[in-house]
Amino acid sequence: MSGDARTGGEAVAAGAPPADWLDAVRWDAAGLVTAIAQEAGTGRILMVASMNREALAETARGGRAVYWSRSRGRLWRKGEESGHGQAVRELRLDCDGDAVLLVVEQDGGIACHTGRASCFFSRLEAGRWVVADPVLKDPGSIYRREPGR
Amino acid sequence: MSGDARTGGEAVAAGAPPADWLDAVRWDAAGLVTAIAQEAGTGRILMVASMNREALAETARGGRAVYWSRSRGRLWRKGEESGHGQAVRELRLDCDGDAVLLVVEQDGGIACHTGRASCFFSRLEAGRWVVADPVLKDPGSIYRREPGR
Numbered sequence: 001m002s003g004d005a006r007t008g009g010e011a012v013a014a015g016a017p018p019a020d021w022l023d024a025v026r027w028d029a030a031g032l033v034t035a036i037a038q039e040a041g042t043g044r045i046l047m048v049a050s051m052n053r054e055a056l057a058e059t060a061r062g063g064r065a066v067y068w069s070r071s072r073g074r075l076w077r078k079g080e081e082s083g084h085g086q087a088v089r090e091l092r093l094d095c096d097g098d099a100v101l102l103v104v105e106q107d108g109g110i111a112c113h114t115g116r117a118s119c120f121f122s123r124l125e126a127g128r129w130v131v132a133d134p135v136l137k138d139p140g141s142i143y144r145r146e147p148g149r
Numbered sequence: 150m151s152g153d154a155r156t157g158g159e160a161v162a163a164g165a166p167p168a169d170w171l172d173a174v175r176w177d178a179a180g181l182v183t184a185i186a187q188e189a190g191t192g193r194i195l196m197v198a199s200m201n202r203e204a205l206a207e208t209a210r211g212g213r214a215v216y217w218s219r220s221r222g223r224l225w226r227k228g229e230e231s232g233h234g235q236a237v238r239e240l241r242l243d244c245d246g247d248a249v250l251l252v253v254e255q256d257g258g259i260a261c262h263t264g265r266a267s268c269f270f271s272r273l274e275a276g277r278w279v280v281a282d283p284v285l286k287d288p289g290s291i292y293r294r295e296p297g298r
Binding site for chain 1: 247272278
């Protein structure tokens with residue numbers, strides 16, 4: 001039963017498959033799940049975003065990363081404005097079903113709206129956040145209309 | 150101003166440091182932030198959890214991963230029951246301040262309460278989640294009292 005599948009990651013993974021693999025995801029009260037994009041090959045963490053059921057279904061179906069933009073309240077097909085989409089090589093679910101991992105190939109090698117490879121470019125050093133990674137491309141040349149990811 | 154720091158990751162990272170680096174984190178309504186643990190060296194994503202301000206402060210201070218257990222409603226010093234703690238080598242913040250990345254050395258090479266290296270052991274294959282990683286240690290021998298991470 002999918003009801004059982006929601007309560008235990010172990011049951012999801014080891015027992016009978018749920019009628020729908022999307023039911024194995026433990027969606028939060030807003031219908032979202034945390035999604036992490038990791039670059040294939042380098043293993044670099046590129047970004048963290050949210051997905052709703054539709055976003056995850058489309059991602060699995062089409063092989064291109066689709067998130068849910070909480071700020072815009074709509075599906076966010078990664079790269080629709082920046083051109084920096086993501087080809088999904090692997091999808092993983094964690095043991096309690098509340099986080100999804102996407103192993104991706106990042107178009108242009110840039111995931112962040114700041115023009116950096118990864119959104120995690122700030123590193124804690126001696127009590128302050130320090131920019132640790134370079135801007136690879138001017139955001140102004142990435143976004144024709146408006147900045148933002 | 151820390152108020153400004155909360156609204157823009159770029160300002161946080163590039164401008165004057167906030168009075169307190171913890172103010173640069175965009176805590177959610179529950180006072181939590183998403184925390185990802187990645188294994189140093191391998192780059193493997195080990196787990197995703199939450200941190201409150203106290204957990205992140207203690208993690209940075211002590212160099213050992215401390216999370217906030219939502220199910221227990223208390224600080225969760227990773228490894229306190231399992232022995233599988235995490236030594237933190239690096240802390241990173243993403244561009245909009247709502248996710249923290251911990252690069253860690255994982256005690257025992259096991260992060261998951263199921264006895265696996267990573268909590269992301271389920272992989273989507275042909276419409277179902279399949280266990281892709283082996284159990285390295287019987288959870289019954291990890292937890293003397295009760296299972297759970």
